[in-house]
Amino acid sequence: MIKRVLLSLWVATGASTAHAAIEIQDFVTPGGINVWMVEEPSIPFTALEIRIRGGASLDLSGKRGATNLMMALIEEGAGDMDAQAFQAKRESLAASFGFRAYDDTISISAQFLTENRDEAVALLREALTNPRFDQFAIDRVRAQVLSGIASDAKNPNRIASAAFNAAAFGDHPYGSSLDGTAETVNALTRDDIVTAHQNALTRDRMFVSAVGDITEAELGALVDDLLGDLPGEGPPLPEDVEFGLGPGITVIDFETPQSVALFGHEGIERDDEDFFAAYIINQVLGAGGFESRLMTEVREKRGLTYGIGTYLIPKFHAELYLGSVASSNETIAEAIEVTKAEWAKMAEEGLTEEELATAKTYLTGEYPLRFDGNAEIASILAGMQMIGLASDYVVNRNDFIEAVTLDDIKRVAGELLETDALHFVVVGQPVGLDATQ
Incomplete structure (x- = not known):
């Protein structure tokens, strides 16, 4: 067929x-x-x-x-x-x-x-x-x-x-x-x-x-x-794995004037019915470049970093919600505190109506631009197949974005963003930042 x-x-x-x-x-x-x-x-x-x-x-x-x-x-x-x-x-x-x-x-x-x-x-x-x-x-x-x-x-x-x-x-x-x-x-x-x-x-x-x-x-x-002549079957795939890192801070001593931090906790599955709400939340919190809350609070208002971002990573056997930031050894502790505060604020309040509308406009507008050339389209189609999307996803995707409501955002933000579960791995010589795990 x-x-x-x-x-x-x-x-x-x-x-x-x-x-x-x-x-x-x-x-x-x-x-x-x-x-x-x-x-x-x-x-x-x-x-x-x-x-x-x-x-x-x-x-x-x-x-x-x-x-x-x-x-x-x-x-x-x-x-x-x-x-x-x-x-x-x-x-x-x-x-x-x-x-x-x-x-x-x-x-x-x-x-x-x-x-x-x-x-x-x-x-x-x-x-x-x-x-x-x-x-x-x-x-x-x-x-x-x-x-x-x-x-x-x-x-x-x-x-x-x-x-x-x-x-x-x-x-x-x-x-x-x-x-x-x-x-x-x-x-x-x-x-x-x-x-x-x-x-x-x-x-x-x-x-x-x-x-x-x-x-x-x-x-x-x-x-x-x-x-046609490749082997018909491969060995079993590995089992799914639970995210096993609890809350806290790990400090790895490394001689450098600037510390880098990777942080995160468990994420959300790609086929979860709330994935698109999480996708919009991530866009506003940390994936939206200079328009994101974290960039505004950590860089623009306080000058603590050149860049900070967050990423939803739904792998096949585990899901993560990660972020990264770099700051001087003297200011990385403050950058982490501001990040945690914004994480908690988003979890408690969700988005404003204006933030939701702006994110939807961007996410629906940029999607067609991805289909820019034969190789790019072929890559998108293979990726869609691999994660189990139907071919009509390309037609319906923006409708899924538009269907997300403020109530959806508030509920999913409260479930997804776990401030008390965040773990920060910091590499550098941070001042005033002690390892807690």
């Missing part, structure tokens, strides 16, 4: 506003792979996006960093082509490939011209199904990963994130960096990389989208040829 959803967009372009429409087609290939596509033949170019659930969370015990290293190696030679030959072939086709590992997913992106489609897809297929994983390439890319790990160990923001996640999630994959540690990455063998490849690239948790100069029949055949 083919589903078609028409999304009509008004997009600002310079001094004018242009009307555009995209028709999302949802179909299953002859090989049984579900695909979303937007056919756009005006430019002889197609963007393909593939997401597979699992990602770095599938790293085996003692092998942390294997999936990340594997994804960085896929483009380092395939079949009878070494890394240099593979890159030369890709460049000759004017194709672009991207391979990334995340906590819960891996992503494979490809962009190619219509005239080179068959050759570009054949090259990508070789990379996905027959990567070489030459030892010299492993050693070279491993060194790059180790350099990043060493750099992170000196970065206050990375230090704060690592400490926060370790305390919140312990031995769960969320408790450690997907990059791994110097010890685990150094110990990875070629066999470990091959195993990570077999575990991560499977068809059972795959989501595919494409946008561009391609028909449904062409795309169905392309996807089956590209992905």
Whole structure:
């Protein structure tokens, strides 16, 4: 069965506003792979996006960093082509490939011209199904990963994130960096990389989208040829994990004139019926840049920081509500107190009618601007599939925003924002700030 959803967009372009429409087609290939596509033949170019659930969370015990290293190696030679030959072939086709590992997913992106489609897809297929994983390439890319790990160990923001996640999630994959540690990455063998490849690239948790100069029949055949020989099933996903970090302050001594703080508590699931109310609350509290309350109170009124922000992070196995701020060692304690006060005020009072109206105007107005180019649309569609949204979400999303009331905001703010549950991990040499946990 083919589903078609028409999304009509008004997009600002310079001094004018242009009307555009995209028709999302949802179909299953002859090989049984579900695909979303937007056919756009005006430019002889197609963007393909593939997401597979699992990602770095599938790293085996003692092998942390294997999936990340594997994804960085896929483009380092395939079949009878070494890394240099593979890159030369890709460049000759004017194709672009991207391979990334995340906590819960891996992503494979490809962009190619219509005239080179068959050759570009054949090259990508070789990379996905027959990567070489030459030892010299492993050693070279491993060194790059180790350099990043060493750099992170000196970065206050990375230090704060690592400490926060370790305390919140312990031995769960969320408790450690997907990059791994110097010890685990150094110990990875070629066999470990091959195993990570077999575990991560499977068809059972795959989501595919494409946008561009391609028909449904062409795309169905392309996807089956590209992905049909990958393993049918992958290993079990990890269990869900409770947010395990209680209220308090953790101070990590680090010689720097400016302390950084990562703070937060448990968040809200993406499919919770109150998610859109929480989304608006977050926009006003800390995600709205210079228009947010925290930026106004911490930066504009008191000059305690250059920037502060908050983020709803609904992962697949846990939900977080996080924020970050940096301030001088002498003023970070005050910045934290102001942040907690605004958190409590929002929890108690919710938003004003004007704040709600302004947030709705912004959030509904900026949404169509995300659909700006084939690659961007393909990425959005794959992401929607992965979190279980229907294709008509693109049509209904702004209605969900508009339906949120002040009463909804007040109730959800009281439930979501737990001032007494906030934990701050501070990296620096803060004055007048003592660790409480």
